[in-house]
Amino acid sequence: MIENDKFREECGIFGVFSRELEVAPLIYYGLIALQHRGQESAGIAVSNGREILQKKGLGLVDEVFRGYNLEELKGALGIGHVRYSTFGGSSLVNAQPLTFKCRLGNLSLAHNGNLVNAGEIREQLEGQGTIFQTTNDSEVIAHLLAKSTTSELEGAIISALSQVKGAYSLLIMTLDKLIAIRDPHGIRPLVLGKYHKSYVVASETCALDTIGAEFIREINPGEMVVIDKDGVFSSTIFAGKCKGFCSFEYIYFSRPDSELQGKNVHSVRKNLGKILAKNYPVQGDLVTGVPDSSLSAAAGFAEELKIPYEMGLVRNRYIGRTFIKPSQELRNIGVSLKLNPVKQLVNGKRVVMVDDSIVRGTTAKKIVNLLREAGAKEVHVRISAPPVRFPCHLGIDTSSKGELLANSRDVEKMREIIGADSLAFLTEKELLEGIGFTDGLCTGCFTGDYPVQIKGGKKLEI
Amino acid sequence: MIENDKFREECGIFGVFSRELEVAPLIYYGLIALQHRGQESAGIAVSNGREILQKKGLGLVDEVFRGYNLEELKGALGIGHVRYSTFGGSSLVNAQPLTFKCRLGNLSLAHNGNLVNAGEIREQLEGQGTIFQTTNDSEVIAHLLAKSTTSELEGAIISALSQVKGAYSLLIMTLDKLIAIRDPHGIRPLVLGKYHKSYVVASETCALDTIGAEFIREINPGEMVVIDKDGVFSSTIFAGKCKGFCSFEYIYFSRPDSELQGKNVHSVRKNLGKILAKNYPVQGDLVTGVPDSSLSAAAGFAEELKIPYEMGLVRNRYIGRTFIKPSQELRNIGVSLKLNPVKQLVNGKRVVMVDDSIVRGTTAKKIVNLLREAGAKEVHVRISAPPVRFPCHLGIDTSSKGELLANSRDVEKMREIIGADSLAFLTEKELLEGIGFTDGLCTGCFTGDYPVQIKGGKKLEI
Amino acid sequence: MIENDKFREECGIFGVFSRELEVAPLIYYGLIALQHRGQESAGIAVSNGREILQKKGLGLVDEVFRGYNLEELKGALGIGHVRYSTFGGSSLVNAQPLTFKCRLGNLSLAHNGNLVNAGEIREQLEGQGTIFQTTNDSEVIAHLLAKSTTSELEGAIISALSQVKGAYSLLIMTLDKLIAIRDPHGIRPLVLGKYHKSYVVASETCALDTIGAEFIREINPGEMVVIDKDGVFSSTIFAGKCKGFCSFEYIYFSRPDSELQGKNVHSVRKNLGKILAKNYPVQGDLVTGVPDSSLSAAAGFAEELKIPYEMGLVRNRYIGRTFIKPSQELRNIGVSLKLNPVKQLVNGKRVVMVDDSIVRGTTAKKIVNLLREAGAKEVHVRISAPPVRFPCHLGIDTSSKGELLANSRDVEKMREIIGADSLAFLTEKELLEGIGFTDGLCTGCFTGDYPVQIKGGKKLEI
């Protein structure tokens, strides 16, 4: 089976404050809309005003809640979470939301992002006698909240978050309040919406659309929004930091129908494809994307060069969660299980394959090979992003630096490794131009230049 | 939730004869590749030379076999089946393959298609003292086989099938043989492939590709292919009938990477989109398909008219099997759960929405409405097939004639009902031209003219 | 793990005809009360007057219906079944009730017993072109019913059953009738009860008690009882045969709280223990039963001889369905997983272990050994039944003759094999005396003398 050689987003979050509705079904559908941001565990916590009830599990949202009666999660206030987690026996404990009791009362947390100083803080806290039951950054934040000497929750939040560095789009639920905070760089997305008389906070606008909620605006970098029975209150709790919104949200993570910073994701991707075509043209008989993430860029590339845009690679939608280990024979041809090159289309043709990124290069190499076996005369690879030369420390599960194809290799060397006839990437400048911002974006994985200082550059591994 | 207003294919079949391999894993992956042909039950039966072992269940292939040890299905010969079934308490009994013992020995059957005289034969057989445990046509064939007076299996097959009319692509497994038969009109697809030293029979070529098998050729209409340890033997058991391959396999059912009668499905669809554009052009700012089935046609339409091809509607891939009943509020906005119109793209625009078919029109109406709510200035609908005016009797689950939007309505009336600014369909002639055959295709659902005589036109309902 | 060296009952059946109640919950609880008669599959079929709905599955009743909404089985008439089945891929198809359609309409069958000429009939029917989808005798009966030339169901039943020989307690459900029939020898139990205005038929009275139904009477050997909206109608369809009620129902199968032929099962067992004590006394320090089936006999034995009755062997109630394969180490000591000898009680003592039967002798040998390892000075084994020298052909899953410990061995040889200090069995005469009937019971497994003629003595194996 083709291993997915992609960056992996680590979380999606969704919260609702209502006065009248059962929120669990809304959160359920909101999480399904955000499922692309995390597929290994899911959870919902709701407050019924007296206590916090929750249900978490491993698997897709649909799997976790299949056969479960959502009416057991009665409450008009709730948060939900989808996440990737490392495999292993203990991964269920890492499912979020993280619900706990402390001097500030009953709280539940859902977090998207990665704290770059979580390891240091953990060490300090452990030294002070703290126990950690998970490897989540949420638990770090929970301890900092509980240990803050400020008696009020809002103060404790400011105090706790002023100690952490990195990316956090964070939902905090009390028995009667929903609080949403975005880190001072605004690294991960977070948006505010309205659904009838209820307020909704979500990682992406597509989740608002899914439940029919109206998009109000993005939560700003450094902003804390408190939603309770008296309304919505905003305060800027951290200010003045340069922005650092993740450019990979445009390139790969976010759903094409989401709107980030006022821009539709599909349109940005298509535009990147056009720039790629304009600046790195190639004589080809057809353009194909690698389904599903690069279809927009491929369409833009084809449109720009007026080369036919074809479905040269077809994805098997049902292969995802197959459990059986392929025998040796199957393994040898296993690459076809997920992606099928269409022989009739590519045979004898000069194929331009547009993808959105190359991480380790293993998949790109396999696909180029598949296309050649299917008869492609030439295979030209065009990537609608710059080469990934550095790991991400801000919420994405990346390979270590040494595994990155672009690490210490030039484009020609990379071309050789993946076996393409030609290979081209966007530059950082072209990327930013394509997105439509000249600054304010994090391009750390391309440049090594992150909005927050990375100490040693090592992510926590427990 | 949007109900899927599509014809529904009723089955996919896959069989392997090997000398050396465990075939269950191959069948498992083959069925996953054919999952689009039937998603409500799945089953695998294998022969170990002494007995037939089987495992069947309700749900996707992955769900039926999750946690099941495929090694319990040890055997070098086997067949598999995916199917739609009518809902209800007894649907598990209808899962195929159908395995039984009779005077011809232990047999297992997997069937794709629909017999138009099944009801009559059932009545006759019941009158003769036969019991029916399922509502499958396979069981009808099984009884006819067992009751044939011919002592040899091949003879019994000819005798049995000469009594039935309609569509059948059929796999019959004995303890040591795999037999594949296609009805004399070749209504449903069936192809032969080779995997190392093993022979494979499948509904579509994409299933061969998935396991890395090589495509040999289609099974011909009226042909019986017998595969055993001595090799592959072909005989034409029914001849001289005009061909009647289902045109909807091109339009909607088959996977875009499959090859039908020498033609790639995606290419045919794209071509249909181009013809649609040429003959029914429209001034539009963007073209969007309705994911996933009409994307090829939409791309062809856009390419032909040089209108930008955009992702104006995004499908939520994870919504499929959600179990919770949306509350009244959710129901009202429920249509967005499955398809999300991208406001930023369609707002203020003249949108051309290309779809592959309209059956009852309910979905088309909802999507047009969604696009308008998202701000589309105009919505023009183009359908890459003729209006569906008649039900199918040959293997597809269609609405009754009265429910079909095109039944007794002209295009203008249909346009009005779905609320589009303009609406156009292909003619039958354009369809055939686009597919590339001037005859030999069944277009019964457009014309009422079927390759087999339909008595009263009523499908069996038990 | 200790293999259970017991005869295994093959089925329990339960049916309800009501005018007003949903019967599925009653059947559900009735089957749970009969769970000891069959633990490998369970099923319920109900008629709603228009069609028969059913749900069947592998496992305990509780497992099959866990998470299933019984309201999907709406109907005021229904039957249920629990069964043992042979292991293997195809065992689900053997779950009953067997529901089918034939010239007599929609029918559903639940059968307890074994037909001794099923193999012959199958061969004949196959020769006539019949297919068999299961290895159940119910399917044989279904075919005979459908093939009868009598147009009325009751006549067809008489015609069909006059062709079969062996044991059958049978429920037949139409869309609006419940029919109960017992074979002319009355080999398997079947009782009639009343629950408010509803009528209930069940394998044992304990199932009536469980739902609070009142016991009316046993269905007589050769009797057919038809229950419909007009009431209960009895007819003797087969008469004059000598009775042959299974003596093992008293010894082991039936629940101690059931009443068979007017006798409470526990009381019979206790009485057998007393006779055993009187006729085969032994000097012992304590008497222990082997939980759970021989506790009544052990109590009787102890009471008669005034030896203390102790819990010398304790059963682990939760071990039943453990799935993990014990490693070699665990296997060696595995016998303790199911039965734990209580060292403090047996150490240094002369232990009398009372069991209800010895089949292959493997378990008896292991338990004697366990008791010795726990320190027992002497182990005397007393069996409250005669030696099992012959297989059963009438509804019980027995070992082949050669495997039976008592086959071609005298008591002294058996004692040696199981390693006891002494061993005694009841004689057939003592058994009958203990039960309280001098004739009319089947003691075929002790004497080889069955109420029906056994041809070759081979059970059907497909």
Next chain:
Amino acid sequence: MIENDKFREECGIFGVFSRELEVAPLIYYGLIALQHRGQESAGIAVSNGREILQKKGLGLVDEVFRGYNLEELKGALGIGHVRYSTFGGSSLVNAQPLTFKCRLGNLSLAHNGNLVNAGEIREQLEGQGTIFQTTNDSEVIAHLLAKSTTSELEGAIISALSQVKGAYSLLIMTLDKLIAIRDPHGIRPLVLGKYHKSYVVASETCALDTIGAEFIREINPGEMVVIDKDGVFSSTIFAGKCKGFCSFEYIYFSRPDSELQGKNVHSVRKNLGKILAKNYPVQGDLVTGVPDSSLSAAAGFAEELKIPYEMGLVRNRYIGRTFIKPSQELRNIGVSLKLNPVKQLVNGKRVVMVDDSIVRGTTAKKIVNLLREAGAKEVHVRISAPPVRFPCHLGIDTSSKGELLANSRDVEKMREIIGADSLAFLTEKELLEGIGFTDGLCTGCFTGDYPVQIKGGKKLEI
């Protein structure tokens, strides 16, 4: 359905330190042997020397681990836990073992018992900024361990446990050590055993027997046993406290084949039955126990008075986990679903029903009624323990004081409420005499006199 009117034990624990074996299967079987101590969640944690892996879930051991591959828990050191938990959305978080990381390294805890000052400590710790993710006392101990200023684990354990009061039989696992501690009163049982070269610690000796381990001795009150690669080290960490072993372990909780303080549980129970018979005799025709827990006492009672011991009440073993809500009709007669009175035995008889305890009296009342409906002429109730007048604070889930039948009622009043012809209990003195100790047992639930001081007597409820 009959509600179980019994005290409920809250936990069973089991740990193994091995050098060579995979311990997960041993723990699995050990937990099954302890399943009677807790049936609502189960978990196993193992150390592979580098990290702690765990699997926990709701349900029986068999259910939690069904389909799970125990090989994912590879390790030669591990602990397991079964527990009752309060129902509700968040109960999974309370499943043990509790695994965490702190300055002392990776630790996992399994706890049986109840801390009477947990609430106070929680409040203090929360005031200091601690968060609580569960309502387990284990988490309180975990925090105290982590916060201790002693750098060594053993020292930290002493420091932490010196702050808690109440009952604890506790297993603490590090990456390479297994530590077992019993509270200074020895309230809950804990025993040490040997399995080949491995050491085992378990709540009861029956769990040692089950895996074939040899019983070494009980862990003493106030003792800490450390097991690592160098062997087994014992230290008395708390001394001089009067003993307070729970007398209810003899009366009801422990398995009859377990040995507590050198005494076999079944023998103690039988002895209590004899004393009850001697001191509170009654003219009866038969004695029956209430299965399963009072069978030993009932047998002793019958033996002493030479009244026949009969199975007057039969328990339905399969009713346990039924999920369907009985309709109103079923509810009215629902009491029979679990316990079936045997009419033939009790009709017209003077029945002596021996039970081991009465808590709220609801079940006793129902059973007396059942027996009368079954025709009993007289029903005499004998309880092999004193009246329960006080709740337990030391590890048992009891009703509040007000709900206890014996609270503020004399025996005559109780007799009247349950509707018996006569009623008698043991006195505390008779109980102690029957067990065989004149002091050293906790009889708090009978006398209100607990081995530890109960402040306000309120258990923590979060």
